[in-house]
Amino acid sequence: MKLGKVTKNDPMKRVPLSMHESVNKQLELYRVFYKNNTNEEISMSLLVEEMTKKFMAEDKDFQKFLKAQNAGA
Numbered sequence: 001m002k003l004g005k006v007t008k009n010d011p012m013k014r015v016p017l018s019m020h021e022s023v024n025k026q027l028e029l030y031r032v033f034y035k036n037n038t039n040e041e042i043s044m045s046l047l048v049e050e051m052t053k054k055f056m057a058e059d060k061d062f063q064k065f066l067k068a069q070n071a072g073a
Contacts, residue, residue, distance in 0.1 A: 006042060006050055
């Protein structure tokens with residue numbers, strides 16, 4: 001399972017989000033997969049958040065961009 005078990009929650013900020021129905025169906029199936037692997041429920045919003053964080057953390061170009069932004073701060 002690529003997404004690790006969620007262990008913490010930061011304060012939440014509401015973000016309006018729409019997605020294609022096909023993506024939503026896949027996310028619902030991933031929620032089932034997550035529960036089967038961790039024996040815990042996960043909300044759709046937290047699942048999307050954790051997947052987004054993982055995606056950004058693994059994007060090497062984005063990480064270079066962040067380092068450049070932090071160097072200039």
